Amino acid sequence: MSTPYDIAAAFAAHAVRVRHADLSPGAIRAGRTFLLDTLGVGIAGSSGANVQTVQDLAERWGSGNEATSWLTGRRMSAGSAAIVNAYLIHCLEFDCVHEGAVVHPMATLLSALFAWCERESAKGNQVSGDRFLAAMAVGVDIAGLLGVATDSPLRFFRPATAGGFGAVAAIANLSGFDEATTRSAFGHMYGQTSGTLQPHLEGSPLLGLQIGFNARGAIEACDLAAAGMGGPLDIFTGRYGYFTLIEESVHPDRVEKALGREWQIEKLSHKPFPSGRLTHGVVHALRDLMRDEGFAPDEVAEITCRVPPLVRRLVGRPDIPDPASNYAKLCLPFVAGVFLAKGRCDVPDFRGEALRDAHVHAFASRVRIEPDGNTNENALDPQEIIVTLASGARHVKHLPHTYGHPAVPLSAEENEEKFFRCCGHAVPPVPSARATRIRDLVAGIETLADVAVLSAATGGSD
Template sequence: MTAGGGTDGTTAAPGDQPTLSARLARFAVDCRDHGVPDAVRADIPGRVLDILGLALAAHADPGADAAAAALRSVRRWGGIGEATVIGSGDRLPAPAAALVNGVLAHSLDFDDTHLPSVLHPSASVVPAALAAAEAVETGAAAGGAALVAAVAAGIEITNRLGMAGYLPATGVNVFFERGQHATSICGTIGAAVAAGLLYGLDDVGIGHAIGIAASMGAGILEANRTGGSVKQAHCGWAAHAGVSAAVLAADGLTGPPTVLEGRFGFFTAHTGDFTADALLRGLGTDWEVLRTVYKPYPSNHFTHPGVDCALALRAGGLDPADVAEIELGVAAPVLRTIAEPTAEKTRPRSAYHAKFSGPYTIAAALLGGGGLGLSLDDFAGELPADRLALAARVRCVADPRASELFPRAFAAVLRVRTRGGALLEHRVDSSRGGPQHPLSAADLATKFQLNAERAVPPAQIAALRDAVLGATGAGVTPSALLALTAPAR
């Protein structure tokens, strides 16, 4: 459908009524100029802290090879040192720093998720905002109004773009059906908005940044199924492209006003159809950023309800040695990600690809554990033979109830047949960390601590946490904040 347009898919002429990008731009500038609601203001620092912890942990994870490749590449590019690479201390041009930081943020597949769009918005938007904030050195602290407003607006727009490609009647995400990674495609525009706000663009300039960024967003999901580390780089490229789009707009490059809804625009290219109501309904009053949930486990979010079930059965006394066979029932649309191809998912080719395996994550939950239930150590190094053997006994099927609830919640049922013939079953209708079971403040503090301590010492972790959350860090500049992530000398 179109938004106030003609029957040929075009919108009304600019000036007749605002285009979609113009309305999003005005919303974003209003966030910067007039602030965001208290609940949103309180929410954003935690998202910044989560991303910083994830990026630090990625430095110490041998499976995060995409981040190492990105850093090697951008060091060769050279340029003026405007912004900091989290955890390394490198000073690079803002788009290059955003690239590396976005790759770091998404490398562990441990970043937050918006439902029902199933996007991971913060891993693109936060790195872009931090890089832009450093480049202009606004003087805002991590919890300061300028950075908070930029991140909030960028995440909100990212989420709403994803929602516009989601069809409520069928539960289908059209981006996903086409093999497109909506996280990076929509995140490029959200990153451009966040960066543009910090560069001081007005609503016209933000509109151009959106128009430019829409030509830069990309991401193909096949690596989820059959391997490759390129998916780790998707959020980094979105952050890089977003900052680049904002800089280009500031320097005079322009974008089409109907870039989103036009005949040859964003939605025609990526989804073929869209719901403008999802993009605009309640914009500025009903915040999708607050429906963005944190992950307790460092694996693809579709695996989480199965992990919950396995942990519950383990807590109830299930002995993995007594397992004859396991049936994992999940929403039908997620089978392609965590269950197919069968040979790839029952025996993943690397620890990183094990994060996208329903069978392997069940085995890890029954035999491993750490952190908030599963830890980064459960997806490190060579995959243990006992977990692979148990994963081979897991069969994944579509479950009607989980399919009905998807994607507003991730649900699953786990049925275990023991060697003695007993049948054990556990079902969850919303995974831990999801809308019905959000992580507590203590859980989030533990997650950050466990991630950050893989790279920096305790005193540095405390200083970084205080600076982001504002307990003692009033007046900390973006550069000073990111200096706290540098490796100990």
């Protein structure tokens, strides 16, 4: 009888083993691409709601001089900086996503990893850019495969829950942990794992904070393990483990097939618009149909979106007259209304008076969402968008994948344009010279002796 595949042991061995030389050329390119993308959306996140409150409270929760709160340059404990920067990354719903896993892995991962690296740099333990890229790839592998391994419909907020374990794996890689210590760190992370979908349902700003709580937890979990404190070991498939209490099902064969063979960082999708990824299909379809068929927004009588159950459940919420920003970003009819009313979907379209724009809401009222017969509770696509015009003409767009997916990617130029646009949305806007410096540091990350300089630049100093 064969021995069952031990996910915790396999994750620990992968975290300990991987070095930069192991990465594929595609993983290295994707690492640079989504590092720049994530820093950009974090910078733009300074324009999000409640940012000042989060910064002030985080500084009180953990004052100190260990790490940098991005954009403001405020110094605080590593755990508190991780909370702030995670919130900045996710609060605009603009950060990249692993669609197969339904995970935003970089928000938890990078906020924890940069804070930890800054703390280590201050102690004289500098982390080079090539080591950082390898750790980042490890973290995306673990977070991504935790999502890929399950068929369970989302109940907990997977970017936070799975993301925390990805951050632990990345820090373990940089810390030089052995497998036993890494497994203990996973156990300590499990004791702090948190985040449900209720904030998503209500459009609450707690959604991004949940990512921050798990980012802080990852640093603390690794500190506990490094100090020699043992954690529970069978935390993924044990009687009360992750796949029993949080996800309810597991297919270990999916992890075994992919781990160490397929770099999950190559599977990340951009978010070209600052709204829930599940709203992007309708924008993609409207953009293409209006371009190809030549009709104007005012000619649209009805839009029917035939979509998988995950789309209907998470963003099929009704349009309301005065939505909170977080609600609007996760409301497919509102997002479609924004694009038809303004010909774009960008950061300013989801705040202030833009949320009450009568023109947007009039278009939103024309959107219908229907089931497509898909039984996969974690599928984002395919989608079919049907536009009926006032003339009676009917145009259909079938989307095997949505713009931003690896099969329909942003170009390198589009990725860079998004980064600079995000810098312009910051409060205050990031000067072009500083934005260019951050871009250049990311482009040359493998030559950096200490990645803390990248945090310093993002924080507003060199």
